[in-house]
Amino acid sequence: xxxxxxxxxxxxxxxxVWTLVILGLMAGLIAGALPVFLDSRANVxxxxxxxxxxxxxxxxxxxxxxxSFGGFYSFGFLYYSLFGAIMTAxxxxxxxxxxxxxxxxxxLMSKPRSRDGLFLAKLLAALTLILLxxxxxxxxxxxxxxxxxxxxxxxxxxxLASSALLFTELVFLAIAVFAAVFAxxxxxxxxxxxAIGFGGFILSALQSxxxxxKLRYVTPFKYFDPSKAFFEGSFxxxxxxxxxxxxxxxxxxxxxxxxxSDVPAL
Amino acid sequence: xxxxxxTSKLTKYYGKARGIIDVDLAVEEGELFGFIGPNGAxxxxxxxxxxxxxxxxxxxxxxxGMDCEKDKVKILEQVGYLPGEVFYYDNMRAxxxxxxxxxxxxxxxxGRIRELADALSLDLNKKxxxxxxxxxxxxxxxxxxxxxxxxxxxxxxxxxxDPLMQRTFFDxxxxxxxxxxxxxxxxxxLGEVQRICxxxxxxxxxxxxxxKRIEDLRKNxxxxxxxxxxxxxxxxxxxxxAKIVQDGNQTSFLYxxxxxxxxxxxxxxxxxxxxxxEPELEEIFxxxxxxxxxxx
Numbered sequence: 001x002x003x004x005x006x007x008x009x010x011x012x013x014x015x016x017v018w019t020l021v022i023l024g025l026m027a028g029l030i031a032g033a034l035p036v037f038l039d040s041r042a043n044v045x046x047x048x049x050x051x052x053x054x055x056x057x058x059x060x061x062x063x064x065x066x067x068s069f070g071g072f073y074s075f076g077f078l079y080y081s082l083f084g085a086i087m088t089a090x091x092x093x094x095x096x097x098x099x100x101x102x103x104x105x106x107x108l109m110s111k112p113r114s115r116d117g118l119f120l121a122k123l124l125a126a127l128t129l130i131l132l133x134x135x136x137x138x139x140x141x142x143x144x145x146x147x148x149x150x151x152x153x154x155x156x157x158x159x160l161a162s163s164a165l166l167f168t169e170l171v172f173l174a175i176a177v178f179a180a181v182f183a184x185x186x187x188x189x190x191x192x193x194x195a196i197g198f199g200g201f202i203l204s205a206l207q208s209x210x211x212x213x214k215l216r217y218v219t220p221f222k223y224f225d226p227s228k229a230f231f232e233g234s235f236x237x238x239x240x241x242x243x244x245x246x247x248x249x250x251x252x253x254x255x256x257x258x259x260x261s262d263v264p265a266l
Numbered sequence: 267x268x269x270x271x272x273t274s275k276l277t278k279y280y281g282k283a284r285g286i287i288d289v290d291l292a293v294e295e296g297e298l299f300g301f302i303g304p305n306g307a308x309x310x311x312x313x314x315x316x317x318x319x320x321x322x323x324x325x326x327x328x329x330x331g332m333d334c335e336k337d338k339v340k341i342l343e344q345v346g347y348l349p350g351e352v353f354y355y356d357n358m359r360a361x362x363x364x365x366x367x368x369x370x371x372x373x374x375x376x377g378r379i380r381e382l383a384d385a386l387s388l389d390l391n392k393k394x395x396x397x398x399x400x401x402x403x404x405x406x407x408x409x410x411x412x413x414x415x416x417x418x419x420x421x422x423x424x425x426x427x428d429p430l431m432q433r434t435f436f437d438x439x440x441x442x443x444x445x446x447x448x449x450x451x452x453x454x455x456l457g458e459v460q461r462i463c464x465x466x467x468x469x470x471x472x473x474x475x476x477x478k479r480i481e482d483l484r485k486n487x488x489x490x491x492x493x494x495x496x497x498x499x500x501x502x503x504x505x506x507x508a509k510i511v512q513d514g515n516q517t518s519f520l521y522x523x524x525x526x527x528x529x530x531x532x533x534x535x536x537x538x539x540x541x542x543x544e545p546e547l548e549e550i551f552x553x554x555x556x557x558x559x560x561x562x
Contacts, residue, residue, distance in 0.1 A: 002369040010355075103353035107409070110317050111370040112342035262280070262320035265310050266351050 003108075003118055007095050007125035014094070018087030019133040022080050022165075023140050029076045030144045034069070038150070041067050057208040069149035070230030073141070073161065077226045080137070082201050084165050085172040085221070089193035091129055092176025095122045096254070097186035105263045115259040123251075126173055134166040157233050164224035164235070171220045171243050172196065174250035181254040217242050268331060270295045270417050270448035271316065275325035278311050285311040286472045288325065293450060295330075295416075298443050300463035300480070301452040308472040309452040310350070313421050317347055329417060343371065346415035350422035352406035354394050360405050361390040364412060371413040382408040385438060386431070399426040407435060411442065418442060418449045424458055436462055489525075492518035493532060493540035504531050 037044065044067075048056055059078075065071030099105040108118065141162035146152050175196060180186060204221035216222045216239060223243040224235050271293040278285035286308040293299040303309050314320045316327055318338040327334040329341045354363050361379075368375035383390050388404040397405070403426045410418065418439065424432050439462060443449055453459050459466055460480060468476045491507075494515050502510060506523030515538070521528055532540060 002366070006366055098355070102355050103351075104355060106319065106347070106349050107354060107367070109319055110342060110345070110347045111367070112339050113370060114339050260321070263314070265314065266349075266353070 001121075003113065003121035004125050004128075007098075007122055008128060010098070011091055011094055011125065011129060014090055015087060015129040015133060018083060018090065019136060022083045022087070022133075023136060025083065026076060026080055026137075026140060026144065030069075030073070030148050034072050034148050037072065038067060054209045057211075058205040065227055065231065069145060069152075070157075070161065070227065073145075073158075074225070074227035074230065077161075077164065078201075078204065078221065081165055081168045081221055082197055084133075084137075084169045085200055086193050086197035087133065088126075088130055088169040088172040089176040089196040090189055091126045092173045093180045093186060093189045093192055095126050096177050096180035096258070097183065097189065100180075100183075101186050101189075103266055106266075109263050116255075119255055119258045123177070126177070130166070130169050130173060134163075134169070137165055138162045154230075154233075157230050160233065160235075161226035161229035164226040164229060167224045167235075167240075167243065168220060171223060171247050172200070174247040174254075175220070178250040178254045181257050220246075268295055269293060269328075270297070271299075271327075271329055271450060272331075273312075273316075273325065273327040276312065276315060276322055276327050277324040278315055278320065279323045284308075284472045285320075285323075286315070286469075289469070289472075289474055291467060291474070293448060295448050296443070296446060297465065298439075298449045298463045299451065300459035300466035301450060301469065302454065302456060302459050302466055303469035304454050307469045309454075309469060310421055311472075312469070313347075313419055313450070313452060317342070317345070317419065343413075344416040346410040346413065346418045348406050348410035348418075348420050348423050350425060352402045354402075354405065356395055357393065359391055359393055360388065360397075360408075363394060363405065364390070364408055367409045368412055373413060375412040378412050378414060379408060382411055382438070386434060400428060400431060403427055404431075407438070411438070414442075414445070414447075416447055418447050420449065420451045422453055423451070424453070424455070432458070489521045489528070490518070490543045491521050491528065491541070492516065493535070494538040496536040496538055499535060504528070 059075075066075055099108050109115070138159065142155060142158055145155065145158040149158075152158075176193065179192065179196070183192075186192060200219070200221050203215070203219045207215045207219045207222055220243070223239040225239075229235060269292050271291055273289050273291045276289040276291075277287050289308070289312055291312070301309055301312070311320070315322050316329060316334055318334055318341075321335065330344065332341050334341065358366075360383075364375075364379050368379065379390070382388075383404075386404045386407060388401060388408065392401070394402060394405060403423075407423070410420075420439070424435065427435055436458075439449055439451075449462075451459060451463055463480055465477065465479050466483065467474050468478075488508075495517070496515070498515055499512070499517055502512060502517050502519075504519075504521070504527075506527070507519040507521050510517065510519040521542075528542075
């Protein structure tokens, strides 16, 4: 428990800041822009028709659905999940490369704890932060749905759609933990986390432009589609399975490496 | 009495690179045991294998009769470790780090932290990253001793400590030893091993080359001999003499063997001056290494 508490105490500030950014962005977009956006449908459609369709796709605009709460929510979701992915990557990289960065692996690993225990304590601390952040995100999503959806008659679907962030973040947590454990050196947590987040974002934009279904298997931002959740009440099973396998695979590989590898002398 | 540390044919390769080969050690409980060798000889590799930081390639290692890999957690509860270079988490005061360190052990270490900090005159409220190397080292010492371990493992512990602090440090270690703690002290500086240890193992290129009591090492093995002659002696030889250095009228060497043979040989020379003394450990040590390559 002491390692869990220690990690929570050292990581909670950045998790809080990122969570506030995501919550603020969503509140601003939906409370601030959605009503105006819905009112000016004709103007927006006219403006978008001047751009090539790839442009709109790259930024997550799905024209069939955009003029509804679900469509607009899904449009903003690409950005919430980008920030969410960066936040999770920060948490994963920070916790799992802490001793490596600060050159005190010897300190931690010569304490009477098994490496399994250390890995689990760190993972639990990361999951705790991510879960707390998502409880707030889902609560705000539902509150906004109630307040701003023209007909808020499907709260279960809104709940499923907003849970997409949590699931997406879990995939990114696994990527970050894997990267932190296997990297020889982690120079800057925020730099690496931004790279992971934007890497995913670029893949996602590419996939939207090319509309290549196979590419979607390597695009974590597209595993859990909130639009599909809103309008059809489910996620796409093949991608959910991909996400689960990828997450477990990366975490298991990281676990094996963390618990078995030699700690290099300084 | 049982062994605090026992290894048999302990071997570690890093890929193909040699770490240690067939290391046999038996450190008795309550002993102050020295472990000397130059950098790269395998001291740290041995210690890190004992601590479970690295996995052995072959052989056996146990501490207090428990297997170093299988019973690692139980062993580490009774071990205090001070690495050569100390690094800790950023942005932490010494007291926070020490409290975190103490939280791994099932006992209250608060009193002990204060006591050790006082003995070392360490300011616990300072941030560790703002400390000098010496003060960081003190944090490391407190961290290694705060749970009153049964076995203390010191890997090149004195670098960064001024001579006065070294003395305080040695006093601390001696006191822990009197309390019953076993100490494994690794160093490449022989003076300090000589100062504190009962027995010493000498390691060279991954293998233990000798194991001796400090007194025996000094008393029975080698004499340091130097003499000056009226005229240069060309190509001085004597069986039992090693490291013969000749410089003009001066000749010096290390001698092991019958003292009578030594004096009989010297008596045949026109001596101006002669000196026979106990060699420094350092010089004995060099003897083990002559011909061998030292790796940094």
